[in-house]
Amino acid sequence: MHTWLYGHYRAFSKLLCWDPSLQAPYHASPLEIAAKLGINENSATAFWRHLHKTTPENMYANLVETGIQVLPLFHPLYPPLLKTIYDPPYLLYAKGNIKRLQTKKIAICGTRTPTAYGRAALATIAKPISEHSLTIVSGMARGIDGLAHEQAIRTGGATIAVLGSGFDNIYPPEHSTLFHALAEHQLLLSEYPPFVKPQRWHFPVRNRIISGLSQAVIIIEAKRKSGSLITADLALEQGRDVFAVPGPVTSAQSEGTNWLISQGAGCLYASEALFEAMPQLLSKTGESQSF
Structure with missing residues (x-):
């Protein structure tokens, strides 16, 4: 999954801004993802498939375990x-x-x-x-x-x-x-x-x-x-x-x-x-x- 995400980290960042827990994009349809990211439905479907190769809990837990905090634009600590x-x-x-x-x-x-x-x-x-x-x-x-x-x-x-x-x-x-x-x-x-x-x-x-x-x-x-x-x-x-x-x-x-x-x-x-x-x-x- 990491290899695929490398070329799409900006889109992935937008998903985290949508919902830092990733629950909303994880449970969204490809059509909803396409609307949020401003991409076509085929690309959104591919993104959806790769997103579902793991779970939001696992992705977030990996960040927490390595001491990484994610600050979306709306986060109160964002500079x-x-x-x-x-x-x-x-x-x-x-x-x-x-x-x-x-x-x-x-x-x-x-x-x-x-x-x-x-x-x-x-x-x-x-x-x-x-x-x-x-x-x-x-x-x-x-x-x-x-x-x-x-x-x-x-x-x-x-x-x-x-x-x-x-x-x-x-x-x-x-x-x-x-x-x-x-x-x-x-x-x-x-x-x-x-x-x-x-x-x-x-x-x-x-x-x-x-x-x-x-x-x-x-x-x-x-x-x-x-x-x-x-x-x-x-x-x-x-x-x-x-x-x-x-x-x-x-x-x-x-x-x-x-x-x-x-x-x-x-x-x-x-x-x-x-x-x-x-x-x-x-x-x-x-x-x-x-x-």
């Missing part, structure tokens, strides 16, 4: 900011400390091959973010993303990782230890069911969730053409503030961040620059506050 983006995920799979969703969040993204300067800049910028009880959001990728999560953990802060795969497929594999640390004390999120493997196109799509969760996005080291700049573009489309750490003009890893600053992104020349530009981040209220 309010994420609902406001153009294409919010129908549902989120969550693993870990769900209370992290109720905090104010700052996204930190950057190159997969940071320089010594980039690593030092990350430590300088991330430390006060954690000290002010803001949650660091990133994508658990190699480089700046993984280091941002590790920095938050090291300083006793909070962090959320948004994955480009399901929880059964840790990517990159060398972040297995980080993954389990995040699952135990922090929070992992994915719009993909647990069995979904990482695909190249998942990651730029995933980036809209990273920016959508956050009050602001910080880019630390990025080449002129990089996934981090995709995240910055998505953040701007979503009405989020974008900041970049300036770097040496001789460094290819700083071409993207320096370009962002030239285009109007906030210049994080020092750790306090973020709070000077966005003093509302220092208020004690949660993420639902306007920003």
Whole structure:
């Protein structure tokens, strides 16, 4: 069943939004499923047959046993900011400390091959973010993303990782230890069911969730053409503030961040620059506050 669902996880997500217990779609007719999913009756019949190869109780029990919580769009814990983006995920799979969703969040993204300067800049910028009880959001990728999560953990802060795969497929594999640390004390999120493997196109799509969760996005080291700049573009489309750490003009890893600053992104020349530009981040209220 998992193999078949892999190509239909968006439809499956819609069914979970219809009824998280899956009882309603399980007892629905193919015609009713077709109407709910906006597909033809033949496709709905095939979906119905595969849905009935197990039971809703078994499917739900498997999620619960592995510590996974499913948050449909209407769930009270679904992040309010994420609902406001153009294409919010129908549902989120969550693993870990769900209370992290109720905090104010700052996204930190950057190159997969940071320089010594980039690593030092990350430590300088991330430390006060954690000290002010803001949650660091990133994508658990190699480089700046993984280091941002590790920095938050090291300083006793909070962090959320948004994955480009399901929880059964840790990517990159060398972040297995980080993954389990995040699952135990922090929070992992994915719009993909647990069995979904990482695909190249998942990651730029995933980036809209990273920016959508956050009050602001910080880019630390990025080449002129990089996934981090995709995240910055998505953040701007979503009405989020974008900041970049300036770097040496001789460094290819700083071409993207320096370009962002030239285009109007906030210049994080020092750790306090973020709070000077966005003093509302220092208020004690949660993420639902306007920003």
